Amino acid sequence: MTRAVGPATLRARRARAAWWLLAPTLAALALAAGWPLARTLWLSLTDATLADPGDFAFVGLANYLEHDAGQWYGVLADPQWWRAVRNTLIFAVASVALETVLGVAIALALDVPFRGRALVRAAVLVPWAVPTVVSAKLWAWMLNDEFGVLNHAALALGLIAAPIAWTADPDLALVAVIVVDVWKSTPFVVLLVLAALQMLPGECYEAARVDGVHPVRVFFRVTLPLIWPALAVAIAFRALDALRVFDLVYVLTANSASTMSISVYARQQLIDFQDLGFGSAASTLVFLTIGLAAIVYLRLARLRPEEVR
Amino acid sequence: MKVSGRLRRAARGALFGALLAAILAFALFPLYYALVTSVTPSGELFRAALVPPGWTLEHYRGVLAGPFLRAILNSALVAAAVAALSVALALGAGYALARIPFRGRHGVLLAILSVSMFPQIAVLAGMFELVRGLGLFDSLGALVLSYLILALPFAAWVLTTFARGVPRELEEAAALDGAGPLRTIARVFVPLLRPGLVAIGLLVFVTAWNEFLFALTFTLSDAQRTVPVAIALLSGASAYELPWGAIMAAAVVVTLPIVALALAFQRHIVSGLLAGATKG
Amino acid sequence: MRLLLGTVLAMLAGLAHAATVAISCGAVGRELELCREGAEAWAARSGHTVRLVSTPSSGTERLALYQQLLAARAPDIDVLQIDVVWPGILAPHLADLSAAARAVADEHLASLVRNNTVDGRLVALPWFVDLGLLYYRRDLLERHAARVPRTWPELTETAARIQRAERDAGNARLWGFVFQGRAYEGLTCNALEWLASHGAGALIDAQGRLDLRPAPAAAAMALAASWVGTISPRGVLNYAEEEARGLFQSGHAVFMRNWPYAWALLQDAASPVRGRVGIATLPAGPDGAPAAALGGQQLAVSRYSREPEAAASLALYLSGRAEQKRRAIAGGYHPTRPALYADPEVLAASPLFAVLGAALDDAVARPASVTGPAYNRVSFAFANAVHAALAGQSDAATSVRAFERQLRRIKRRADWAAPDRR
16 A cells, blocks of 8 residues: 555656646647747748748848848848737637627526527537638628628618728728627637636535525626636737737738738748748747737736646 | 416527527528539529529549549548557556656656648658658658647647546546456546547547548548549639539538438447445 | 560550649639639640649738748749749749740740749740739719719729719718728739839849839829728728728728629629629829739749649640630639730630730739849838828828838848849
C-alpha cells in the first residue's frame, strides 16, 4: 500500500504524473505548431518572397518599422494596418458580446424541459454546421440589395422604403459581417453553456427555486457564477476566433479596405502580394495583438491560472 | 386567484413558445433559403422567392454524381479522428491542469492558448513543409495532424474548466481506493463530464468537418479531398459563373449528417448526472 | 528466346517514354469535362497518360494553392492553367516555352504573347481570352428609340432616359447600368477600360513607366462616380460579375458590362431576358477609342515537372488550332488565335464570336507582366482608389493623386523599371 508515503513525495509523484498526462498534448502541439510558428517569426525578420522562398536576407525589424529618407515604412507605418486593427476590434467586441448574450439566453431556454427539445437543440446547431465558405456566400446572396431575400421581405412588409445596400456601404458592411458571425457562432456558446448547465450540482438550484426567488435573481446570483468559468472560456475562444476572422469578411466584401480585418491584411501580404517577410511580420503582429487582448481578458475575467484551485 | 394563475401560466407558455419559434427561425431560415435555392431551376435563381418558383432536382443530381460522396466519407473520417484524438488527449491534460498542483502550470496553459493566436494563413506555409517532410502530403493524415492545432487548445482549456467543477470528494474517494490518475479519470471524470465531453467532441468534429484552407492545400487528389474543398471545386461552365443551385444543394447535403449526429448525441447531454452522483 | 528478350526490352523502353502528366485545368463541371476530352485526345495520340487535378474555381484560392506547391518545388502538377495576370507573379517557377513554341507563337494574339513573356522568357501559352463587353436590352432600346451607345456620355444619357421613362411607366426597380464595382480585380478591369477609353493611359507602360494622364483619368473616374446612385444602384459598390448578371438577368437593368460568359446564361431557357439581349463592344470616351480589358487563361509548364517535354507537348496541343476550335464550338471558349474568328464554323456557333473578334482590336492588357510580383499591389491600390471615388469618399482628382503616391511607395519595394535588379 502507498499509505505510508509522506506528503512531499506524494506531491512530487503527482507532479510527475501531471507531466505524463500533459505530454501527449504538448508533444502533439509542439509537432504540429512548433515549426510553423518558429518559421513565421524568423521569416518576419527577412525579406523573403514567395517567388523564391530560399533566397532572402536578414533585415532585422524593417518589416515592422523602418525610417528611410524621411518616410516611415513597415507594417506599423501602414495606415491600412491600423484601419484593419480598428475594424477587427470593433468586429470582435460587438460579435462576441452579442453571441454571449444570445447564447446564454438560448441555452437557458433549451435547458427547460419541453416536448421536442432534442430536435430544437439539434436545430440550433445548424448554423455552426454549415461550412463558413458556404454560409458567407449564402448570406451575401440574402443580403444583396436588389434581389436579396431580406430586402425583398423587408420591402414587402413595409419596413423599408428602398432596398438597402448592406454590403456596399462601408459602415453597414461591418454590421452585416457582425450579424452573419452572430448567426454562425452563437451555437458554439449555446452548446458549451448547455453542457455547463448539465454539469451543475442540482441542489443550489432547487434550494433557490423552493425559496421562491425571482428567476432573474436566481440567474445572476446562482446560475451565472456557477457557469462563469465555462462561459468565460467559451468567450475566450470565441474572441480568439473573432480576432482572427478571415473567410467571412473575405467572401462578403473581398479585399475592400473599409472592412479589412488583420487576418485579411496578413493574407493579402503573404499570398496576394507574395511578400513572405512583410506578411510574416503582419502575422506576428496579429499574434501579438491577440496575445495582448487575451492577457487583458484573462485578467478581467479572473481566469488567471494562479486561481486554479 | 386560481384562474389568474392559470392565465399567467398560459401566457408564459405562449411567450416561451414564441421565444422558441424566434430561436428556430433565426437558426434555420438561411438553411431553408438554401433548400429553396437548391431546388430552383438555374434560370430562375435571381428572383428572391420564399417558395421555389420552379422545382428541380438537377442540382442534387449534379452534386451527387461528382466525387462528392467520397468527400463526405473523407470528412467524416478526419473529423471523427480529430474529435476522438483531441478529446482523449485533452482529457489527460485537463485533469492534470485542473487537479494537480505543479510548477509551470501557468506557463503550460498560456503556451497551449498561444497556439490559437496565430492567423491560420501564417501557419500554412510551415505546416505545408512539415506535411511534406513527414510524407503526409495528399493524405488524410495530414489533415488530422494539422487540425490538432485548431482543436486541441480549445479542448484542453474547456476540459480544464469542466474538470475543476468536479467535486473533490469523489476524486479523494477514488484515491483512497488506490486508483492512479488514469483510473481516476476513467472511473470518476469521464462519467461525470460526459455532457462536456460530448459538447466538446461535437464542436471539434464540426470545426474539422468545415475546415477549408488546410484541406485545400494539403490534399490534391479527389480521393483525399474533403467536403468544403469539394464545394469550392463546384463550377459552372466558366470560372465567373457561380453554380448557386449546386452550391446550395451541397450545403444542404453536408449539413444533414451534422444534424443527425447532434440528434444522436443529444441524449448524452442529459441533466442531473452530477447531482445524482454527489449524493450517491 | 532472344526475340522474346528483345520484345521485353522494347516494351520497357516504350514504358520509360510513356509519361504521366498531371494538368490542372478548371474546377469540377463542364469546364473540367472539356479539358478532359482535349487532354485525353492528346494522350491517345502521344501514348502518354494524363491525370487531371481539379483546382478551385475561385482565382484567389487557385493562386494560393499554386504558390504553396511551387514555392515547395512540388512536382505534383506539370501543366497549370493560369490567369492572364499571373505570368509575372509565377514566372520564376515556370519553364521557358519559347523554343518549344517558336513555330506557333505568332499565331496567337500578339498582346497575349507579350503579356506571357517575362524577361524574355515565354512562360505560358495563350489558351482562351476574355474581354469586357457591353450587354444591352434590345427591347428597351427599341421601345425608347435609342441606339446602342458609342461613347460613355451617350451611355450615361441613354441609360438615364430609359430608366426615367420606364420608372414613370411603373417599372419601379429598373436601373440604367450595372458593372463590377467591388474593390477587387474586376474593378481594376472596369476602371482600366474607363481610363484607357478616355485616353488616360493604361497605368503603366511596357517599359514600366507611369502611364497615367491625370486630367482625363479624373474625368473618366468622375463620370463613373456620377453613375452610382443615379443610373446604377448603390449596391454596385459591392458587385462582382455574378451580382451584375443577377440584376441584368432578372430584367432590372438596361446595360451591363460583363465578360462573355454571361451570354450563354442570359440565353438559358429559363432566363427572363432570353432573346431580348444584345451585345456590343464597350463605348469609347468623349474623344478616345473604345477599350476592353483583356482577360483569359494560359497554360504554363512547371519548372519542377519531372516530364517537361511531355508537359510542353500537352500545353502545345491544348492551345493548338484544332483544340481551340473544338472548345470554341463545344463550350463557347474564345480562341486566342485571331484566324479562328474568320472560321465560318466558329462564327456559326455563336453570335458572340463576331462581336468578340471586333473587340479584340480594342483589347487593353493590365500591367501584369511588367510589374511582375508587384502586380497585385498595383491592382489593389488602383481598385481601392477608384472605389473611394465611386463611393464618394474622395473626389476623382484626389483619388488619382492618391493612387500616384501609392504607386511610388510600391515602386520603392519592387522596382520593376530597373531590370538589372531582377
